Amino acid sequence: MDARAYRLKCLKESDVFEVDFAEVLQMKTTIIQAATESTNYRQHAMTTAKSLHRVAADITDHDWLQKLEKSGFIPEKNTVWVLEGVLYYLSHSNAMEVLKIIADNCTIAHTVLLADFMNKSSTTLSSSLFHFYSDWPDHLLPSLGFSDVKLSQIGDPDAHFGLLHDPLNLFNKLRSLPRSLQTHPDDGTPCCRLYLVKASGSPN
Incomplete structure (x- = not known):
């Protein structure tokens, strides 16, 4: 909580x-x-x-x-929306509706979205729990109305939390692979990724 x-x-x-x-x-x-x-x-x-x-x-x-x-x-006030551990539990239609509502707020106030996105492979970890995914949230969010999107993966310099220094760590190994890959070329296991995203927009 x-x-x-x-x-x-x-x-x-x-x-x-x-x-x-x-x-x-x-x-x-x-x-x-x-x-x-x-x-x-x-x-x-x-x-x-x-x-x-x-x-x-x-x-x-x-x-x-x-x-x-x-x-x-008050929608007209500058707002930071935090969707942490939320989106991937929703159906595709529900998640898209929530994102669109927040994106629409960009037209009336400075709006920042902080959210995490699973890629498609990650949803296979539990098909009964995880539903919504986006392999390219940095493409999805601008299409909804956000003007600036920054994407990080766990292990990136701004998202390693001072803990992930081992190059053989799972997150670091995935970072070296193209995001388009769904399975690891070495062992065929799913490339399960969690994207940390900051998106923003404003009326001006």
């Missing part, structure tokens, strides 16, 4: 909205309240964001944006 609103000081002037299933939000609230009641964690349970709004909604329903706006979200 995301905890950025409790730990990132850069959010002190930002309003944070968390959209999730009602039962997930309730569980998170219970955990935070329990932490607050502990003197050892009281200070850490304080939000660092200007405000935090929890919005019970299912993004596969057509009314999730309306629920977000009823909770105080």
Whole structure:
């Protein structure tokens, strides 16, 4: 469960909205309240964001944006959308609808999207769980209305998290192969990739 609103000081002037299933939000609230009641964690349970709004909604329903706006979200304000560990659990049509709604926001306010995308081979890890994929999200997102897209793979200089220095690491081995390959030429195993994407757009 995301905890950025409790730990990132850069959010002190930002309003944070968390959209999730009602039962997930309730569980998170219970955990935070329990932490607050502990003197050892009281200070850490304080939000660092200007405000935090929890919005019970299912993004596969057509009314999730309306629920977000009823909770105080203002589309005309500059917004960072974080879709972390979300898109690949959705059907293709649901994922595309969510992405298009966010892309449309680029026409009225400066908009940034932070998301991770599985490639097609990655969805074979669990066909019952993973559905949406894009082998080329850096091509997909501009077609929806984003004007600037940056793509990284785990292991890239901006996405190794100080941990992936071994050239034989799986992520580093995949980085050396063309993204168009679906199977590894050495052993025939699927080239399962996870792309970390930052996309942005604005009215001007």
